Amino acid sequence: MKRTFMLTAMMLFGFIAMAQNTFKAKVVNDQTQAILKGATATIPDLKKTIAADTSGLITITNIPNGKFEIEISYVGFGKSEKVYTFPLQHPDQIIVVSLEPSSGELAEVTIQTTRTNQNLRDIPTRVEALPLEELDEKSTMRPGDIKMLLGETTGIHVQQTSAVSGTASFRIQGLDSRYTQLLQDGMPLYSGFSGNLSLLQISPLNLKQVEFVKGSASTLYGGGAISGLVNLISKTPEKTPELTMLLNGTSAKGADASVYYSQKWQHIGTTIFGAYNYNGAFDPSNTGFTAIPQTNRLAINPKIFLYMDDHNSGWFGVNSTYENRYGGDLQVIDGKADNVHQYFERNKTFRFSTQLSFSHKVDEESKINFKNTIGYFDRQLGEPGFNFKGRQLSSFSELNYVRNGEKASWVAGANLITDHFTAQPPQNTLSYDQTTIGAFVQNTYKASDWFSLESGVRLDKNTPSPGKPSNGLFLLPRVNALFKLNDHLTSRIGGGLGYKMPSLFNDQSEQEGYQHIQPLNIGNTQAEQSYGLNGDLNYRSALGDEAFININQLFFSTRVDHPLILQNNTFINAPGHLLSKGAETNVKLVMDELVFYLGYTYTDTKQHFNGQNNTQRLTPKNQLSFDATYEIEGSFRFGAESFFTGPQLLSDGTTGKGYATFGLLVQKMWNHLDIFINAENLTDQRQTRWGSIYTGSLTNPDFKDIYAPLDGIVVNAGIRIKLLN
Incomplete structure (x- = not known):
């Protein structure tokens, strides 16, 4: 009986030991490959947060078997969010995580307009995006509507349609507003009779990203997207x-x-x-x-x-x-x-x-x-x-x-x-x-x-x-x-x-x-x-x-x-x-x-x-x-x-x-x-x-x-x- 108990305890101890995994990653600047000292990694489900050491290395121990999302961030850089399955296929491998400068590029932006939710850099369709950081600035400049947000975008011209009512429309690449679609979350909420006041009735505070497609976008969105579309x-x-x-x-x-x-x-x-x-x-x-x-x-x-x-x-x-x-x-x-x-x-x-x-x-x-x-x-x-x-x-x-x-x-x-x-x-x-x-x-x-x-x-x-x-x-x-x-x-x-x-x-x-x-x-x-x-x-x-x-x-x-x-x-x-x-x-x-x-x-x-x-x-x-x-x-x-x-x-x-x-x-x-x-x-x-x-x-x-x-x-x-x- 004593031998059985000891054998069971040893097997249980071995199982627990095997279930405790280690994650190692080195965080670098994607542009320069410079090490980002002090970057942090978080496993939300386990409430674990670890900072990188002076060599840019992050080590997280005692991770159970299973799937866990690991968030890696650094001030001034885009966040990396990826799900890893433990035990890892190569447990001793040091994973290199590259972070993009958040103010320098939009490479970490995921585009929704093309339906495939791909990275901006990998999409053959030319898509421009205003991420949350830039919308944050625009929301303080004109909190009541998006007229200024669109009017300050290259290639878009906002045209006032009434001298005393302030109504306005927007044009992409020199074509009237009827050739452009305005979408919210990929749906045409603002078209036809309801379109002319739309710029004045949408607040930027409720938006996390604005995506622009300039040029024909009719394959996914149909008639009207001749000069392009704006997806809020x-x-x-x-x-x-x-x-x-x-x-x-x-x-x-x-x-x-x-x-x-x-x-x-x-x-x-x-x-x-x-x-x-x-x-x-x-x-x-x-x-x-x-x-x-x-x-x-x-x-x-x-x-x-x-x-x-x-x-x-x-x-x-x-x-x-x-x-x-x-x-x-x-x-x-x-x-x-x-x-x-x-x-x-x-x-x-x-x-x-x-x-x-x-x-x-x-x-x-x-x-x-x-x-x-x-x-x-x-x-x-x-x-x-x-x-x-x-x-x-x-x-x-x-x-x-x-x-x-x-x-x-x-x-x-x-x-x-x-x-x-x-x-x-x-x-x-x-x-x-x-x-x-x-x-x-x-x-x-x-x-x-x-x-x-x-x-x-x-x-x-x-x-x-x-x-x-x-x-x-x-x-x-x-x-x-x-x-x-x-x-x-x-x-x-x-x-x-x-x-x-x-x-x-x-x-x-x-x-x-x-x-x-x-x-x-x-x-x-x-x-x-x-x-x-x-x-x-x-x-x-x-x-x-x-x-x-x-x-x-x-x-x-x-x-x-x-x-x-x-x-x-x-x-x-x-x-x-x-x-x-x-x-x-x-x-x-x-x-x-x-x-x-x-x-x-x-x-x-x-x-x-x-x-x-x-x-x-x-x-x-x-x-x-x-x-x-x-x-x-x-x-x-x-x-x-x-x-x-x-x-x-x-x-x-x-x-x-x-x-x-x-x-x-x-x-x-x-x-x-x-x-x-x-x-x-x-x-x-x-x-x-x-x-x-x-x-x-x-x-x-x-x-x-x-x-x-x-x-x-x-x-x-x-x-x-x-x-x-």
Whole structure:
């Protein structure tokens, strides 16, 4: 009996000893291969945290058998998160972990827009990303909306569509906003009738990443992604709870209050975002009209996340926004209208949408995903003697299969898009119904370490059908190639086809306020079809131990056949085509705590109608941006930026003046509190300085094209409180 007990104890001791594993890793700078002394490794499930020694070596002992995620981090560098299975195949091996400088490159950013969740550096499609660190800075500059966030991005031009209401749209590579898709978490929440106010109703505080695809992206996302798309990626709950509140005030009579909360438990998580934004009527030029309208907006966006098991997860969210935007004659807004002071523009909008996403992990390489959104949008646009009221009910559903192999990755799926718009009398003739059924497949093939090819095709069926093609069928192929020429130089070349179904809702009808717009007969109108091509060169290199440089040069060209134009209050197909071509240059230099950014965009967009070539209006040929930031992570940030917008052709045949703006940001951070002050347009550039923005009378003004700021110098200051972070 005693012998049996001793034998059992020895076997148990041996089993325990065998179950205790050791993990060894050396942490280095991916750019310079320099050792990162003091890097930390954490195993969250075991609550173990170990720091690297002076040689950069991390040693974690007493790890049980099984799968454990190990997080390795270092200040100023991107985090490495990887799951290891113990015992390791080679227990004595020292694993080399390379960390990317977080401020110098986006190589550690995982891209969601391409559906394969690959690393930015390995995707043949050219994708740009603004990670959380940069969004953090933008959220203090303009907490209420993303208008500035997009307007300061190279290759994107924000166009104000109303002189007194502040409504705006954005254009990529010189093409109107109708050729661009705005997505949230890969779903089209902002399209058609609901799209024109979107830039002003989305807060950056709720976002963890923004992804840009410039050029045709129709294979995965269908009609409308002709010039590109912007995908807003919402925050998700992390292991550490977060509660952040932001309070902001502006010299332009604005105030913002927003709160974000998130927490993740074992099988459930949640995020809740809420915001209230107010702005008083503001007229810095004493024109008698609002440069910034009186605005009241309330938004709430709760989500619940379910982590059922290792194979099944999903989330459900609700997005609700109410806004009352009142611009025009200041006396009218103050309730002092008379026979002369009568003009106003009032936008009352209510947006409500649901979002659902579910994923089933088939195995380590493949996954099935389902997503759905249902959106309701109610807008009332009022002007003297005119009211335009309409409701939009839209939906998007998609089922896709993703497989990530060592050599090849596949994405295949189908989606259904519905769009039902009902206009109230007397504009009820503008109502419409549109349904699109699409199927797509895309393959990314890594032929070698230096060459990858991404190819895909999509087939869409639209009902009702346009006049051409009369069957409503569109076949959309796309090809992109990635060349890793050496350790410092890469190149991407790609192109594809796209289309846009005829629609009343675009920049022109928004500027006209929908007055006198005639109904659109889709059956007698051709769809706009496009052909796009782009290519870039990217150079990235270390300049010593603490400096890095990244240079990207992009060339693009997009042709749109028979674009819709407004003629005598009726949308018709132009007799010809639209051609936009140009180049973007981006330079980023990181020198320890200093970051310099230079961006230049050249855009040449021409209308080739009836054998004549004319420059497209409101499209500046030259845009330049410069940004310098000094930051001590977690302690202090100082930024200076300048933007130049070149002259542009206006609707009346004149040329709008080129102008430059300048801004400053100062931010002080502590563990649980940030304070910030930001100043925009310190050069006080205003279109009203160069002439009147309207013709006619105060009673019945006819506003000119708005191509420059109207609000002048605007200073904002605020605090951000982080209670659980």
